[in-house]
Amino acid sequence: MFVxxxxxxxxxxxxxxxxxxxxxxNLVYVFTQVDFxxxxxxxxxxSAVVTAVALLLxxxxxxxxxxxxxxxxxxxxxGMFSTFLISLPVIIVPLFILVKSLxxxxxxxGLINPSIFNAFGIFLLRQFYLSFPRELEEAALMDGASFxxxxxxxxxxxxxPILAALAILLFLANWNSFLWPLTVTSxxxxxxxxxxxxxxxxxxxxxWNYVVAASSVVTIxxxxxxxxxxHSIMESIxxxxxx
Amino acid sequence: MHASSSRRGSGLTLRRRERIAGxxxxxxxxxxxxxxxxxxxxxxxxxxxxxxxxxxSYRFIGMANYRxxxxxxxxxxxxxxxxxxxxxxxxxxxxxxxxxxxxxxxQSRLSGLLRTMFFMPQMVSLVVVAIxxxxxxxxxxxxxxxxxxxFSVANLSLLGDPRFALASLVVISVxxxxxxxxxxxxGGLQDIPREYYEAARMDGAxxxxxxxxxxxxxxxxxxxxxxxxxxxxxxxxxxxxxxxxVTTKGGPAxxxxxxxxxxxxxxFQYSEFGYASAMATTLVVMLMAMxxxxxxxxxxxxxxxxx
Numbered sequence: 015m016f017v018x019x020x021x022x023x024x025x026x027x028x029x030x031x032x033x034x035x036x037x038x039x040n041l042v043y044v045f046t047q048v049d050f051x052x053x054x055x056x057x058x059x060x061s062a063v064v065t066a067v068a069l070l071l072x073x074x075x076x077x078x079x080x081x082x083x084x085x086x087x088x089x090x091x092x093g094m095f096s097t098f099l100i101s102l103p104v105i106i107v108p109l110f111i112l113v114k115s116l117x118x119x120x121x122x123x124g125l126i127n128p129s130i131f132n133a134f135g136i137f138l139l140r141q142f143y144l145s146f147p148r149e150l151e152e153a154a155l156m157d158g159a160s161f162x163x164x165x166x167x168x169x170x171x172x173x174x175p176i177l178a179a180l181a182i183l184l185f186l187a188n189w190n191s192f193l194w195p196l197t198v199t200s201x202x203x204x205x206x207x208x209x210x211x212x213x214x215x216x217x218x219x220x221x222w223n224y225v226v227a228a229s230s231v232v233t234i235x236x237x238x239x240x241x242x243x244x245h246s247i248m249e250s251i252x253x254x255x256x257x
Numbered sequence: 258m259h260a261s262s263s264r265r266g267s268g269l270t271l272r273r274r275e276r277i278a279g280x281x282x283x284x285x286x287x288x289x290x291x292x293x294x295x296x297x298x299x300x301x302x303x304x305x306x307x308x309x310x311x312x313x314s315y316r317f318i319g320m321a322n323y324r325x326x327x328x329x330x331x332x333x334x335x336x337x338x339x340x341x342x343x344x345x346x347x348x349x350x351x352x353x354x355x356x357x358x359x360x361x362x363x364q365s366r367l368s369g370l371l372r373t374m375f376f377m378p379q380m381v382s383l384v385v386v387a388i389x390x391x392x393x394x395x396x397x398x399x400x401x402x403x404x405x406x407x408f409s410v411a412n413l414s415l416l417g418d419p420r421f422a423l424a425s426l427v428v429i430s431v432x433x434x435x436x437x438x439x440x441x442x443x444g445g446l447q448d449i450p451r452e453y454y455e456a457a458r459m460d461g462a463x464x465x466x467x468x469x470x471x472x473x474x475x476x477x478x479x480x481x482x483x484x485x486x487x488x489x490x491x492x493x494x495x496x497x498x499x500x501x502x503v504t505t506k507g508g509p510a511x512x513x514x515x516x517x518x519x520x521x522x523x524x525f526q527y528s529e530f531g532y533a534s535a536m537a538t539t540l541v542v543m544l545m546a547m548x549x550x551x552x553x554x555x556x557x558x559x560x561x562x563x564x
Contacts, residue, residue, distance in 0.1 A: 071286045074285070075286035078278070078282035078283040082278055084276040084280050097294040097295070099545075100297075101495045103495065103497075103498045103520075103521070104493055104537055104544065105294070105301060106524070107521075107524045107533045107534050108296075108298070108304060108534060108537070109297040127293065131289035131290045131292075133290070155271065161275065189382070190384075192383065193499060208385075211385070212503060222395075225388055226388065229384075229389070233382070237381075239380075240377065240380040244376075252444040
């Protein structure tokens with residue numbers, strides 16, 4: 015299934031599994047006739063910013079929820095956990111109205127901000143930090159280190175592997191997201207790739223070759239990322255399911 | 258770690274510093290989630306009592322949106338599609354996830370390869386998944402259609418026929434999601450002590466018996482989790498929306514008009530934001546009921562073994 019669909023070929027259907035000849039025309043078309051490069055840049059930019067900010071904020075929150083004692087901690091954790099069930103399609107209408115009233119419609123800010131906050135990352139990191147031994151921070155505290163210093167010089171370096179796995183998951187999720195960018199952007203130069211592909215499909219109905227070519231361009235980076243980091247990706251999902 | 262050992266330069270006790278640090282560390286995420294997840298939920302509830310026109314003016318109309326729902330054939334139709342999808346999807350994911358996990362649980366190169374293969378679709382965007390499957394299923398020309406015509410089932414329109422469209426979407430969803438649930442089941446299988454199986458083998462139990470008397474009972478928490486999470490995800494439409502948007506747009510004959518898709522159409526095609534919010538509220542209530550059920554059945558979200 016995969017192989018066939020990812021082959022950019024002019025005659026998509028008639029040939030079955032093996033194409034008569036490989037052609038680059040579709041790819042060339044996608045990059046020259048439409049501003050697909052711009053969409054690729056937008057997607058990369060948005061995904062990278064969301065991933066970076068989310069990693070920082072989620073690791074801070076995860077650290078506090080796992081290791082610092084402060085009033086309201088359990089309630090806050092439960093509240094955050096309960097946002098798991100709020101899926102984007104369910105709140106898309108009020109979220110749109112909210113972002114509109116914040117003046118963020120059709121802007122990078124509107125694409126980026128709502129995508130940062132996601133309970134999954136907080137949950138995963140909290141789980142990870144719970145497993146650290148208590149003595150870890152004690153020595154540093156005795157020496158008078160601040161909690162911020164403990165976070166940056168002890169906690170963060172130790173969480174490199176899980177942060178890497180989470181970074182890839184978040185980046186891929188944003189790279190692949192469709193509904194929110196579709197809803198929040200209207201001008202072409204803010205399109206992300208998934209929106210661009212669907213609009214191709216609408217514009218050139220029947221011209222599957224362009225649509226499939228664009229899809230391949232979008233999918234290949236995610237495949238490469240996955241194959242490089244498959245072990246840590248799959249491990250982090252395996253442990254996130256039950257705990 | 259106790260207040261006694263902790264007076265430091267700043268004059269604050271360690272205990273107080275810890276409290277302040279904790280709140281400050283958690284604050285950015287807390288505010289973000291409040292703004293972009295909780296507030297929209299409350300807004301949906303509120304906007305549902307209004308009618309909103311194209312110029313953003315709101316007029317209070319009380320329960321009118323909710324009364325409208327009861328007579329809206331398309332809404333009622335969407336309330337049939339969603340449960341049908343859930344009822345087909347959740348058990349299918351349970352069986353396929355468990356089946357694949359059992360198939361690839363051994364530590365071998367082949368198992369590793371298969372795991373990667375089955376999980377791979379998860380990395381592809383749903384838009385692309387939908388497009389691939391559409392190419393495969395296109396009437397008469399698609400590979401699947403051509404394959405079916407070999408069995409003289411010609412002219413079958415899998416996405417274009419109201420009888421098959423929803424089933425096709427279930428198949429696509431299972432193909433996309435089964436690798437994820439395979440991993441969840443693998444996590445569960447890992448926690449079952451190997452000795453149980455060895456003891457059973459000593460006693461002459463067949464692999465089938467081991468499956469029914471060891472694996473399945475001990476996987477009960479995982480199974481619960483999988484069934485309920487997949488059901489909640491199916492209602493919430495995390496996957497269904499993208500698939501429907503790209504392939505069927507709710508058709509043919511509204512046979513794939515999921516609640517979330519119908520809500521989206523009312524809001525963004527017909528600017529019926531008030532009505533759409535009211536419908537979304539009913540969905541939130543349904544999801545909350547499902548989550549409460551999940552909490553009740555699992556003793557507060559913990560999936561422990563046994564009782």
